[in-house]
Amino acid sequence: MTDYNWCHGPECHTIETQSRVRGSADNKVLRTIKITMYHPDSPRIWNYFCNQNCLMRYIQKHLQEIVKIAPRSKALETPIKIEKEKYESHRYEYNGNYDNPQRVPYMATRTTIKSVDND
Numbered sequence: 001m002t003d004y005n006w007c008h009g010p011e012c013h014t015i016e017t018q019s020r021v022r023g024s025a026d027n028k029v030l031r032t033i034k035i036t037m038y039h040p041d042s043p044r045i046w047n048y049f050c051n052q053n054c055l056m057r058y059i060q061k062h063l064q065e066i067v068k069i070a071p072r073s074k075a076l077e078t079p080i081k082i083e084k085e086k087y088e089s090h091r092y093e094y095n096g097n098y099d100n101p102q103r104v105p106y107m108a109t110r111t112t113i114k115s116v117d118n119d
């Protein structure tokens with residue numbers, strides 16, 4: 001037996017798609033999408049939302065409650081090292097002659113962010 005959830009999108013049941021139509025002749029409804037959980041033990045976000053639209057509407061509706069779960073009262077920081085290295089590159093100079101650009105070498109600087117072990 002496969003577990004399932006109903007999509008948590010607050011307006012999922014109002015979106016007009018054929019996949020949401022249920023019921024018989026004069027008793028039709030748009031129903032929330034049923035999501036089959038193929039991996040119920042892994043906490044996948046797509047076990048709870050049928051698409052990105054429903055996910056974003058849920059977050060927008062419950063944003064204040066969600067951020068209260070894990071509030072961020074100060075900035076976090078990650079220690080890094082910056083490495084700068086020179087390397088030879090080139091650019092094109094036209095000098096008014098756009099049909100025959102000249103390839104001109106120059107020394108460029110490459111900046112790389114390196115992570116730092118916190119041991």
Ligand SMILES: [Zn+2]
Nearest residue numbers: 007012050054
């Ligand atoms: Zn949905």
